[in-house]
Amino acid sequence: MNDDILTLNELKKYFFKKDGFFSLQQSVVKAVDGVNLSIKRGETLGLVGESGCGKSTLGRLILKLEEPTAGRICFEGEDVTACSKKKMRSLRKEMQIIFQDPYSSLNPRKTIGKIIEEPFIIHGIGDRKQRKEKVKKLLDLVGLRPEYIDRYPHEFSGGQRQRIGIARAISLHPKLIIADEPVSALDVSIQAQVLNLLYALQEEFHLTYLFIAHDLSVVKFVSDRVAVMYLGRIVELAKSTKIYNNSLHPYTEALLSAVPVPDPTMKKKRIILEGDPPNPIDPPSGCYFHTRCMYKMNICDKEYPPIKEVEKGHFVACHIRC
Amino acid sequence: MDIEKSRKLKKETPGLLFWRRFKKNILGISGGIIVLLLFFVAISAPYTSPYDPNEIDIKSSLQAPSKDHLLGTDQLGRDVLSRMIWGSRISLLVGFVAVGIATVIGIFFGALAGFYGKWIDSLIMRFVDVMLCFPTFFLILAVIAILEPNIWNIMAVIGVTSWMGVTRLIRAEILSLKERDFVKAARAMGARDIRLIFLHILPNALSPIWVSVTLGVAAAILTESALSFLGIGVQPPTPSWGNILTAGKDNIEIAWWLSLYPGLAILITVLGYNLLGEGLRDAIDPRLKT
Numbered sequence: 011m012n013d014d015i016l017t018l019n020e021l022k023k024y025f026f027k028k029d030g031f032f033s034l035q036q037s038v039v040k041a042v043d044g045v046n047l048s049i050k051r052g053e054t055l056g057l058v059g060e061s062g063c064g065k066s067t068l069g070r071l072i073l074k075l076e077e078p079t080a081g082r083i084c085f086e087g088e089d090v091t092a093c094s095k096k097k098m099r100s101l102r103k104e105m106q107i108i109f110q111d112p113y114s115s116l117n118p119r120k121t122i123g124k125i126i127e128e129p130f131i132i133h134g135i136g137d138r139k140q141r142k143e144k145v146k147k148l149l150d151l152v153g154l155r156p157e158y159i160d161r162y163p164h165e166f167s168g169g170q171r172q173r174i175g176i177a178r179a180i181s182l183h184p185k186l187i188i189a190d191e192p193v194s195a196l197d198v199s200i201q202a203q204v205l206n207l208l209y210a211l212q213e214e215f216h217l218t219y220l221f222i223a224h225d226l227s228v229v230k231f232v233s234d235r236v237a238v239m240y241l242g243r244i245v246e247l248a249k250s251t252k253i254y255n256n257s258l259h260p261y262t263e264a265l266l267s268a269v270p271v272p273d274p275t276m277k278k279k280r281i282i283l284e285g286d287p288p289n290p291i292d293p294p295s296g297c298y299f300h301t302r303c304m305y306k307m308n309i310c311d312k313e314y315p316p317i318k319e320v321e322k323g324h325f326v327a328c329h330i331r332c
Numbered sequence: 333m334d335i336e337k338s339r340k341l342k343k344e345t346p347g348l349l350f351w352r353r354f355k356k357n358i359l360g361i362s363g364g365i366i367v368l369l370l371f372f373v374a375i376s377a378p379y380t381s382p383y384d385p386n387e388i389d390i391k392s393s394l395q396a397p398s399k400d401h402l403l404g405t406d407q408l409g410r411d412v413l414s415r416m417i418w419g420s421r422i423s424l425l426v427g428f429v430a431v432g433i434a435t436v437i438g439i440f441f442g443a444l445a446g447f448y449g450k451w452i453d454s455l456i457m458r459f460v461d462v463m464l465c466f467p468t469f470f471l472i473l474a475v476i477a478i479l480e481p482n483i484w485n486i487m488a489v490i491g492v493t494s495w496m497g498v499t500r501l502i503r504a505e506i507l508s509l510k511e512r513d514f515v516k517a518a519r520a521m522g523a524r525d526i527r528l529i530f531l532h533i534l535p536n537a538l539s540p541i542w543v544s545v546t547l548g549v550a551a552a553i554l555t556e557s558a559l560s561f562l563g564i565g566v567q568p569p570t571p572s573w574g575n576i577l578t579a580g581k582d583n584i585e586i587a588w589w590l591s592l593y594p595g596l597a598i599l600i601t602v603l604g605y606n607l608l609g610e611g612l613r614d615a616i617d618p619r620l621k622t
Binding site for chain 2: 075098109116182
């Protein structure tokens with residue numbers, strides 16, 4: 011287990027919402043509902059699922075931007091959920107995040123030099139001159155001109171802003187980076203550039219990525235392993251090639267059939283899921299997916315299927331397939 | 333040509349964008365000019381006032397405006413113009429110090445309530461509600477009746493009774509700002525709360541404050557004038573527009589200039605600040621695109 015950089019153990023995040031001012035009842039949104047997951051050092055783990063399935067919340071939980079309701083997060087054997095504030099501050103150096111929206115992730119009142127310099131100030135690294143040098147190096151590293159150091163975020167395009175966000179994330183040489191849909195707000199042509207940059211940085215600094223996305227073709231390109239999430243739970247986890255060639259969970263199958271293929275002559279069988287994803291306040295009984303599943307059996311609405319390892323490294327939670 | 337133009341646009345900082353919008357607003361600009369003029373008058377009082385404002389000359393009391401005394405004299409023969417010029421200092425001082433106090437208190441409580449939420453938020457906001465229930469002017473009257481009526485007490489009391497609006501504004505701004513990704517990013521880097529509040533959230537929350545400061549100054553000047561008019565504000569012989577007005581009301585049948593000019597001064601000043609405030613609001617309100 012030593013090559014696991016991060017282990018999540020029965021991680022849960024519930025949001026409570028009072029039904030009304032006078033009501034004593036609360037509804038519970040189970041955004042993340044008992045996730046077990048481990049990320050290996052140096053790999054890229056793709057995390058996919060439709061909107062609202064809890065993938066971003068999971069990323070934020072790992073960084074302790076949100077407090078988990080239950081469960082454990084172990085980073086390099088250290089229990090993040092239980093550690094002190096001081097310990098947490100130094101742990102933050104090791105984990106960073108890249109946000110989805112490059113327009114809201116940079117403080118509009120600060121120059122990009124100040125934005126990238128801030129992690130060094132917070133952790134008391136170097137004097138002013140050294141820090142400036144480091145910032146220039148980082149800008150160069152992410153493919154921006156070091157002369158841009160005194161410009162404000164609004165003077166940059168979306169792709170450039172995302173590069174600034176990446177420079178800030180890697181400034182402290184973290185070991186783990188949570189990339190929360192880092193390219194879904196960008197143009198396709200820019201997406202490729204940013205993905206290549208992320209890949210190059212991973213090679214150079216031996217980074218581990220948790221790559222959250224809803225675009226399966228992007229995930230296929232970057233990930234070593236892929237985890238599929240549905241309504242706060244992981245339903246399938248396998249090597250990237252396995253997922254794309256031999257997916258077992260019906261939900262994964264449906265997701266994959268929805269990936270557009272840039273070839274107009276190719277006829278593809280699309281699996282169209284009926285209905286919306288169930289309301290997470292009131293998830294269906296049994297397997298959460300049975301309401302939309304095309305292979306539904308009797309047992310499906312009675313029991314939640316346990317996640318099983320069907321072959322080495324390929325985990326599925328489905329009654330039909332294992 | 334076009335490229336150069338677009339380049340210029342790109343270099344526009346939020347400040348420049350604001351100025352471009354603001355300068356189109358004629359009312360706002362004229363308010364600004366009035367405010368600047370008043371500043372000039374107040375600062376240059378020792379040089380521009382023709383007489384010593386407290387020089388008594390009983391022989392020439394209650395003179396109508398003339399060449400020697402452009403705005404006439406009061407019942408003790410003091411030059412009204414000089415007294416008004418010096419009085420503008422009081423108005424400005426009271427306006428800005430009182431609003432300064434209110435804004436500092438307001439930002440402090442607003443930041444606390446907005447950032448920490450939960451019971452701190454409830455506590456502060458209920459306290460704000462309670463403060464808003466008091467008829468402010470009568471509260472000030474009561475406090476001044478207990479304390480000594482001098483200019484410092486007046487500024488403090490006006491400040492302490494007018495911070496609630498700022499608190500609500502700041503709280504609302506912070507509630508939305510703290511969910512923004514750049515704040516989360518700073519938190520993920522390990523920034524402490526103080527850093528998050530002062531370096532990331534507040535600088536982005538301040539633009540609506542400028543409007544409330546400007547409008548607040550107008551209100552504070554008005555309150556000070558009213559208090560002085562009632563004789564519990566700035567005490568004579570120190571000149572203030574309010575107490576010149578009081579002196580004038582006793583002689584209004586024979587010396588109209590004593591009441592008219594300070595009244596006009598108050599009117600124009602408050603109008604100026606209000607126009608400026610409205611102008612600022614219009615220029616800020618279509619939210620700055622980040």
